[in-house]
Amino acid sequence: MLVLSTGGTISSRQVPSGALVAADDARKIVERLTGRPELASLGAVEVEAQDIMNLGSYRLEPRGMVEIARRISEVLSSDDVVGVVVTHGTDTMEETAYLADLVHTDERPVVFTGAQRAADAPDTDGPRNLGDSLTVAGHADARRLGALIVFDGQIYAAAGTSKIHTLASAAFASTISGPVGRVREGNLAINSTPRRLAPLALDSLDIDGVRVDIVPYYPGASTVALRAVVDDGATGIILEATGAGNANPEFCREVAHLTQSGIVVGLSSRVPLGPVTALYGAGGGIDLVEAGAVSVGALRSPQARMLLFALLSSVRDPALVRAELRRRASRL
Numbered sequence: 244m245l246v247l248s249t250g251g252t253i254s255s256r257q258v259p260s261g262a263l264v265a266a267d268d269a270r271k272i273v274e275r276l277t278g279r280p281e282l283a284s285l286g287a288v289e290v291e292a293q294d295i296m297n298l299g300s301y302r303l304e305p306r307g308m309v310e311i312a313r314r315i316s317e318v319l320s321s322d323d324v325v326g327v328v329v330t331h332g333t334d335t336m337e338e339t340a341y342l343a344d345l346v347h348t349d350e351r352p353v354v355f356t357g358a359q360r361a362a363d364a365p366d367t368d369g370p371r372n373l374g375d376s377l378t379v380a381g382h383a384d385a386r387r388l389g390a391l392i393v394f395d396g397q398i399y400a401a402a403g404t405s406k407i408h409t410l411a412s413a414a415f416a417s418t419i420s421g422p423v424g425r426v427r428e429g430n431l432a433i434n435s436t437p438r439r440l441a442p443l444a445l446d447s448l449d450i451d452g453v454r455v456d457i458v459p460y461y462p463g464a465s466t467v468a469l470r471a472v473v474d475d476g477a478t479g480i481i482l483e484a485t486g487a488g489n490a491n492p493e494f495c496r497e498v499a500h501l502t503q504s505g506i507v508v509g510l511s512s513r514v515p516l517g518p519v520t521a522l523y524g525a526g527g528g529i530d531l532v533e534a535g536a537v538s539v540g541a542l543r544s545p546q547a548r549m550l551l552f553a554l555l556s557s558v559r560d561p562a563l564v565r566a567e568l569r570r571r572a573s574r575l
Contacts, residue, residue: 244285244288244289244290244291244324244325244326244327244328244377244380244381245290245291245292245293245318245324245326245327245328246269246272246273246290246291246292246293246327246328246329246330246373246377247269247293247294247295247311247314247315247318247327247328247329247330248268248269248272248292248293248294248295248297248329248330249295249296249297249298249300249303249311249329249330249331249332249339250265250296250297250298250299250300250330250331250332251265251299251300251330251331251332251333251334251336251357251358252299252332252333252357252358252359252360252361252362252369253267253272253330253332253356253357253358253362253369253372253373254266254267254268254271254272254297254330254362255267255299255361255362256361256362256363257361257363263361264299265297265298265299265332266297266362267362268292268294268297269292269293269294269330270292271362272292272330272362272369272373273290273292273373275362275369275370275373276290276370276373276374276377279370279371279374280374280428280429282374282377285377285378285381288325288381290377293318295310295311295314296310298332299332299334300331300332300333300334300335300336300339300357301332301334301335303332303335303338303339305342305450305549305552306450308335308338308339308342308549309342309448309450311329311331311339311343312339312342312343312346312445313445315327315329315343315347315353316346316348316349316445319349319351319353324351325351325380325381326351326352326353326354326379326380326381326385327351327352327353327354327380328354328355328356328373328376328377328380329343329353329354329355329356330356330357330369330373331355331356331357332357333357333358333359333394333406333414333415334406335545336355336357336392336406336415337392337401337404337405337406337415337545337546338545338546338548338549339355340355340390340391340392340401340404341390341401341402341404341546341549341550342549342552342553343355343390343401344389344390344400344401344402344439345442345443345549345550345553346442346443346444346445346448346553347389347390347442348442348445350386350387351380351386352379352380352381352382352385352386352388352391353380353389353390353391354376354379354380354385354390354391354392354393355376355390355391355392355393355401356372356373356375356376356392356393356394357369357372357394358372359410359411359412359414360412368395368412372393372394372395374429375393375396375426375427376393378426378429378430378431379391379393379398379424379426379431382431384424384431384433385398385424385431385433387436388400388423388433388436388437389401389402389437389439391423392404392415393426394413394414394415395412395413395414395415396425396426396427397413397415397422397424397425397426398422398423398424398425398426398431398433399415399416399417399422399423400417400419400420400423400437402419402437402439402542402546402575403417403418403419403420403541403542403546403575404416404417404418405417405418405515405543405545405546407515418515418516418541418542418543419541419575420435421435422434423435423436423437438574438575440571440574443553443554443557444557447556447557448553448556448557449556449557450552450556452478453478453479453552453555453556454476454477454478454479454552455477455478455479455480455481455548455551455552455555456472456477456479456480456481456548457480457481457483457511457544457545457548458472458480458481458482458483459483459513460482460483460484460485460489460490460491460494461485461513464490464494466493466494466496466497469482469494469497469498469501470497473501473504473506477506478506478507478555479506479507479508479509479551479552479555479564480501480506480507480508480509481508481509481510481511481539481544481547481548481551482494482498482508482509482510482511482531482536483511483512483513483544484510484511484512484513484519484528484531485512485513485514486512486514486523486528487512487514487517487518487519487520487521487522487523487528488510488511488512488519488520488521488527488528488531488538489523489526489527489528489531490526490527490531491525491526492525492526492530493526494526494531495526495530495531495533495534496534498531498534498535498536499534499535501535502534502535502536502561503535505561506561507537507551507555507561507564507565507568508535508536508537509536509537509538509539509547509548509550509551509568509572510528510531510532510536510537510538510539511539511542511543511544511547512543513544515543517541518538518540518541519538519539519540519541520538521538535565537565537568537569537572538569538572538573539551539568539572540572540573540575541572541575542572542575547572550568550571550572551564551568554567554568
C-alpha cells in the first residue's frame with residue numbers, strides 16, 4: 244500500500260504567528276496511525292510513504308494536479324502496489340481527485356483524503372481519515388470504482404463530490420448522488436457503483452497553452468470579465484450561471500462571440516445541487532446553449548473546469564472538445 248503526500252491540513256502545524264503551515268512529511272503522517280484498528284484490516288500489507296509536494300492545496304495549480312496524477316500512474320506500474328492513498332488539502336481536493344479519475348485506467352483503488360483539523364490539534368481527524376482510506380484502498384470491493392474521496396467515514400466517487408463546509412469534519416458531499424459506501428474501524432460497505440466513462444489518456448495531456456477560467460454571473464454582472472480572461476490567455480471558460488443555468492442577453496451575445504472565435508464555454512450553476520437544464524429564454528439557459536455554451540450537467544464549476552482543462556489538453560479542436568464535453572457531462 245502506498246501513501247502519497249501532497250501537504251494540506253493533515254500535514255499542517257501551527258507556527259508562532261498562529262497560522263497553520265504544511266509541515267509533516269509522508270512518513271510522519273503515516274507514523275500517527277500506530278495502534279489504529281484500520282491497520283489490522285490490512286493484514287500483512289506493508290504501508291509505504293512517499294512525498295510529492297508539501298503545501299496547502301489552495302496553492303496548487305493545474306500543472307501540479309497533473310503531476311499528482313502522473314505519480315499515481317507511475318506507482319501503479321508496480322504489481323506490488325495494492326492501492327494508493329493520496330493525502331491532500333481539502334480546499335482543492337475535489338479538482339485533483341476528479342482529474343485523477345479522468346485518467347485512471349487501473350482497477351486498483353486511488354483514494355484521496357485529508358483533514359479539517361491540523362496535525363497538532365488535540366482532536367485532529369487526520370489519522371482516522373487516513374486509516375479509513377487505507378482500509379478502502381486495500382479492499383477488493385473498492386476495485387474498479389475509480390478515484391474516490393474518503394472523509395469522515397463516507398466514501399464518495401470523485402466525480403460530483405464537492406467540499407460543502409469550511410470547518411466541519413463532514414466536509415464533503417456529492418452533487419450527483421450520495422456516498423457510494425461507508426467505512427468504520429476497518430469495516431467497509433459499498434452500496435453503489437459510480438458510472439465511469441472511458442478514461443482519457445494521461446500521456447496525451449499537453450497542458451502548455453491551455454487555461455480554463457471560471458467566470459461568475461450575478462445580478463448586474465458585466466461581460467468585461469469574460470473578455471478579460473480571454474485577452475489574458477484563457478482557451479476555455481466555465482460560466483457559473485444562476486439557477487438551472489441562466490444569465491442575460493448581454494452575456495449570451497458575448498458567449499456567441501467567444502465561441503465563434505474558438506473559445507469553449509461550459510455552462511455551470513452556482514446552485515449547490517441539480518443539473519444545468521436549458522429552460523428559459525431572454526438570456527436564460529436556452530439562449531446560452533444556442534449561443535454555443537455547453538451544459539456541464541450536474542458538475543459544479545471546479546470539476547467542470549478540470550474536465551474542460553483535460554479535454555482541451557487532449558484535443559485542441561474546439562468543436563471536438565464541445566462534443567466530448569457535452570457527451571461526458573450528460574452521462575454523469
